[in-house]
Amino acid sequence: LKLKQLLTQHWNRFWFDEISARPVSVFRTCLGGVMLLTLLTLIPDLDYLYGPGGVNRAHTDSLFSFLHWLPPQMFSVWIVFSFSVAGALGLLVGFYPRLSALALYLGLLSFLNVDLAPMNSGERLAIIFAFLLIFARVRKDGKISAWTTRLIQLQVVVVYVSTVIEKLKSPTWRDGTAVFYASQLPVFRHSYSHSIFQNSFCVHAMTWGALAFELSAALLLFPPLRRKALVAAYLFHLAIVLLFGIYVFQFIMFAALTVFLTTDELDRVLYPFFSATILWSGQCKKS
Amino acid sequence: MPWQKPAVSVFICVFLSFAVASSLGFGKWLPKPATHLFYSLGIRQRWRMFANPYPWANDFYHVFADVHLADGRTLHWESPSTSWRWFYQEPGVEHRSEVLKGLGNRQSQRLDEVFARYVARQFVDQGKPVSVDLWLSPGGHDFPIFNADPNAPATYAPGADLPRYLLKGFDPL
Numbered sequence: 001l002k003l004k005q006l007l008t009q010h011w012n013r014f015w016f017d018e019i020s021a022r023p024v025s026v027f028r029t030c031l032g033g034v035m036l037l038t039l040l041t042l043i044p045d046l047d048y049l050y051g052p053g054g055v056n057r058a059h060t061d062s063l064f065s066f067l068h069w070l071p072p073q074m075f076s077v078w079i080v081f082s083f084s085v086a087g088a089l090g091l092l093v094g095f096y097p098r099l100s101a102l103a104l105y106l107g108l109l110s111f112l113n114v115d116l117a118p119m120n121s122g123e124r125l126a127i128i129f130a131f132l133l134i135f136a137r138v139r140k141d142g143k144i145s146a147w148t149t150r151l152i153q154l155q156v157v158v159v160y161v162s163t164v165i166e167k168l169k170s171p172t173w174r175d176g177t178a179v180f181y182a183s184q185l186p187v188f189r190h191s192y193s194h195s196i197f198q199n200s201f202c203v204h205a206m207t208w209g210a211l212a213f214e215l216s217a218a219l220l221l222f223p224p225l226r227r228k229a230l231v232a233a234y235l236f237h238l239a240i241v242l243l244f245g246i247y248v249f250q251f252i253m254f255a256a257l258t259v260f261l262t263t264d265e266l267d268r269v270l271y272p273f274f275s276a277t278i279l280w281s282g283q284c285k286k287s
Numbered sequence: 288m289p290w291q292k293p294a295v296s297v298f299i300c301v302f303l304s305f306a307v308a309s310s311l312g313f314g315k316w317l318p319k320p321a322t323h324l325f326y327s328l329g330i331r332q333r334w335r336m337f338a339n340p341y342p343w344a345n346d347f348y349h350v351f352a353d354v355h356l357a358d359g360r361t362l363h364w365e366s367p368s369t370s371w372r373w374f375y376q377e378p379g380v381e382h383r384s385e386v387l388k389g390l391g392n393r394q395s396q397r398l399d400e401v402f403a404r405y406v407a408r409q410f411v412d413q414g415k416p417v418s419v420d421l422w423l424s425p426g427g428h429d430f431p432i433f434n435a436d437p438n439a440p441a442t443y444a445p446g447a448d449l450p451r452y453l454l455k456g457f458d459p460l
Contacts, residue, residue: 063327109329127329162310166335177433182337200435
C-alpha cells in the first residue's frame with residue numbers, strides 16, 4: 001500500500017505539479033515563428049505538391065484532411081494553407097494560443113494526410129508539438145499543469161533515443177562512416193565543409209560523436225546534468241545547421257529544447273526577445 | 288474535477304506508448320483501429336534520417352526523367368531546382384526521396400508510377416506520352432564510397448537499373 005501511495009505521489013508530482021508556463025510559452029512562440037517561415041517558403045511549391053494537377057493526391061483518402069472535404073481546386077489548397085499560416089502567426093504572437101495551435105495542427109494535418117511524402121521530419125514534429133500545445137491551458141497566474149510540458153520534453157527524448165536505435169541498425173553508423181555518405185548528397189554538399197568530410201578522423205568522430213550525444217542527451221536532459229546537456233544539444237543542432245544546411249527540423253529542436261530551461265534561465269537569456277508576444281497572450285507576466 | 292487526473296493519466300500513457308512504439312517501428316503490433324486513429328491524428332513518428340543503410344543512407348535525391356512520346360520523340364525533365372531558397376528546400380526533395388525508395392528497393396512503390404504520370408502530364412501539350420524513364424542522382428554510379436585514404440582514387444557505387452513506366456490508359460487530366 002505504501003509503495004502504491006509513493007508511486008502515486010511521484011506520478012502526481014511529475015505530471016500534475018503547477019509550474020511556470022513561461023518555457024512552454026517561449027517554445028510556442030518559437031514554434032510559431034519557425035512554422036510561419038516554413039509555410040511561407042512552401043508557396044512556390046504549393047501547386048506542384050498539393051494542387052489538383054500536382055504530383056500527388058489521394059493516397060490516404062481514409063484519413064482526415066480538409067482537402068478531402070473541399071472541391072479539388074487550387075483555391076481549396078490556398079484556404080487550408082491560409083488556415084495553417086494563421087495558426088502559426090497566432091502561436092508566434094500569442095493570440096489565443098490553444099486555438100492557434102489547433103488551427104496550425106489541423107492545417108498541417110490536412111496536408112500530411114493528403115500526401116505524407118513532402119512533409120519533412122521537422123514538419124511532422126511540428127504537427128506533434130502543435131497537437132500537444134492544444135492542451136496547454138495556462139491559468140491567469142501564469143501557471144500550467146506540468147503534464148503538457150513533460151510530454152513535450154519526453155517527445156524530445158523519444159526523438160533522440162529512437163534515432164540512435166534506428167542508426168545502430170545501419171552498418172555505416174556502426175563502422176563510423178555514415179556522416180561521409182550524408183555529406184556527399186548534392187543538397188548537403190558545401191564547399192566550406194568539404195575538407196572536413198574528407199578527413200577520416202573527422203568523419204569517424206562526427207559519426208560516433210553524434211550517436212554518443214543523442215544517446216546521452218536523452219539521459220542527461222533532466223537534472224543534475226541538464227544544463228551541460230542542453231549546451232551540448234544546442235551546439236549539436238547548430239553544427240548540423242552549419243555543416244549540412246538542414247534547417248526546419250533543427251530549428252524546431254532548438255525551440256523544443258527551451259522547455260528544459262528553467263524560468264530563471266529563460267528570464268536571463270530569452271525574455272527580452274519574447275516578452276512582447278508572451279505578454280500579449282496574457283499568460284505570463286514577469287514576476 | 289475528480290475525473291480529470293485519471294483521464295489525463297490515461298492520455299499520457301496512450302500518447303507515450305504510441306510515440307515509443309511507432310518511433311521504434313512497433314506500430315504494426317498495435318490494434319488496427321488504434322493505429323488508424325493515431326495515423327489520423329498525425330502523431331505517427333519515425334526518426335531515421337540518415338539511418339537507412341547505404342546506398343539509401345540519406346533519402347535525398349534529384350530525379351530526372353525521359354518522357355517518350357508516341358511520335359518517337361524523347362523529352363527531358365528534371366525535378367524543379369529549389370536551391371534559391373536558403374531556408375527551406377525540403378518538401379520537394381522529400382517527395383523525390385519517397386519516389387526513390389519505390390524505385391530502388393521495390394518495397395514501397397506507392398509513389399513511383401504516380402510520379403511518372405505527373406511528369407508525363409507536363410508534356411501532354413507536346414504530344415502523346417507513352418512511357419517514362421526515371422532516374423536519380425545520387426543513387427548509383429555517381430555515389431562515392433568512403434575511402435579512408437584521401438589520396439587514393441575515388442571509387443563509386445555500382446549503377447542501378449531503374450524501370451521504365453509504360454503509361455497504359457494514361458489520362459492527362
